[in-house]
Amino acid sequence: MEIEAAKYIAAGLAIGLGAIGPALGQGIIAGRALEAIGRNPEVSDDLSSKMIVAMAICESTAIYALVVAFIILFA
Numbered sequence: 339m340e341i342e343a344a345k346y347i348a349a350g351l352a353i354g355l356g357a358i359g360p361a362l363g364q365g366i367i368a369g370r371a372l373e374a375i376g377r378n379p380e381v382s383d384d385l386s387s388k389m390i391v392a393m394a395i396c397e398s399t400a401i402y403a404l405v406v407a408f409i410i411l412f413a
Contacts, residue, residue: 349407356403363396 371389375382 345410349410352410353403353407356406357400360396360400363399364393367392367396 367389371385374385
């Protein structure tokens with residue numbers, strides 16, 4: 339196998355596997371937040387801001403995986 343082909347496979351695996359966790363985490367966060375808002379609508383303002391912060395933290399993990407994939411490709 340050529341080095342170039344191995345780099346493409348490794349970058350694809352890095353971003354593919356690195357995006358699965360944050361996607362599942364964001365789905366769970368959104369689902370649980372909507373469930374909590376449905377049960378107690380008075381806390382929707384406070385809960386929505388905390389949900390957005392938690393989703394941003396999850397998304398940063400996917401961005402790190404993208405950076406690793408770029409490092410593999412271009413280094």
